[in-house]
Amino acid sequence: MQILQVVLLAIVTFVFAIDQFSLTEVLYRPIIACTIIGAILGDLKTGLMIGGEVEIIAIGQMPVGGAQPPNFVMFSVVACVLVINSGLTIETAVAPSLVFALFGQYVVTLVFTIASGLMDRADEAAHNANPKGITTVLNIHMGILGALFAVIAVVCYFGGQALAEPMQNLSTQFSWLTAGLSAAGTMLRFVGFGILMKIMMAGDLWGILLAGFAAAAIFGASSIASATLIYIAFIGVAIAVYDYTSNVKVKNSAGSNVGGMSDGI
């Protein structure tokens, strides 16, 4: 039974590792990955709940321009092992999982660095008009990435079980520490929000930020609280479409006053 679990875990981690950058680019997300890992470890429902929690932490932590955020495949695997196999609470499992997520980040960076060596091989195939050569290069890359992650997942599976007892003792003897880790775990999402703001914030958008905050507070206190974010999205679309159309109108009318293209002729 345990062997079956380990084999299945290795296989899905292999797929998730590749899926982070290609395939569907959706399956690896914590909300889906944790549910599947949970099912493998024998507790789909807990996996599902871990996935919801980790997905929120992952908001804003996206790979942009080749820079790697903490690795959420690793995060999902370790969080599921620690909660389902070792019996930690979801909140307490967040901080140790984060350590592995950082490790996963370095693994990805390493693979992306050594994969530069594959470019010569791809060039060679291109010079010879050999499409199969390109396919091989892609397969080698995916194979290395998937295999590394699968191996780490298996190590985490056994490591997590070995950690179970000391972690349990820790949480009873030093309740302030585990409570502190839990509190920090719920705060991690603010880093993701901060990253989003850093990328999108402009001087004229501070009012919009507060408007979103206020709208969520109003919906949150109403009878439609569970659909808050869907209604938020509706309002957001309205604001964005209005902003776009009015700015385009302004730009076009400004252009026609100047005389535009005909000036140079």
Next chain:
Amino acid sequence: MASNYVLPENYKDMTPAAPLDKKTLNKMVWRSLQLQACFNYERMQSAGWLWGILPGLEKIHTNKDDLAASMTHNMDFLNTHPYLVTFVMGVVLSMEQSKAPIQTIRSVRISIAAPLGGIGDALFWYTFMPIVAGVTAGLAQNGNILGPILYFVLAFGVQMALRFWLMYWSYGMGTAAITSLTKNAKEFTHAASMMGIFVVGALIYNMGSGVKFDMVFASDATTSLGQEEAIGLSTNVQAQLDAILPGIVPLAMTLMCYYLLAKKGWTPIKTICLLLVIGIVGCIFGIWASGSYTALVPVPWHA
């Protein structure tokens, strides 16, 4: 590796190729999913990109030398947004088909791929995905299996619809598609950022309200009164804050993270470490609400 290969200026066979059939275009849309399958820091998505458009290139360039030339220049550095890559594919394929000069194809390709990367990040990674996550994560936390299913349907459905639509649109219009796309790119990015910031504001309240103080100052009179009245006289810090502005703690903490990340140049990891310290130190002194625990330092406000 020092290669002796010399890239020609033009293709040998300059007769425009027949338009690609629907089957080949569809095949390339599906192959476009593998854009980052050979991601590396030297040329990023180049090999995945080439693999994606290979079915089209093989149909267009029946001459082996031309195919080699085309494959070689399509191994150039490339970095664009995965959801929008079929737009670049359509434009490049229409130029390959009309046998445009190789240097022209190269410069057009890189000049549309890069800005699309920025637009895609703002639109998908920073607006669309957080909204989808926000809507579905709540379902998952409540143990509803619809959460991950809905997440998959929305995220995968939207990206596939886009990939198909962009491929056919840009291949049909050729280079003319570029002007209609980049003409209002600045306005488009601003509008997307606006929606994104609105959603972030909502997420701060919606998902951040779990962070609370747990500090209750009992008044001096408590000792002489019964338990019931004592509660009425005590001061609960969180309740006071909620009376002024509910959600002020998550708002303040997000603004702090934003300040450190954007103005002080902190890395996300450094900011995460700071939050770990704040969480643990806070619980040493019994400041945060975090289940039932015993504070390391006995303090009057923490039971």
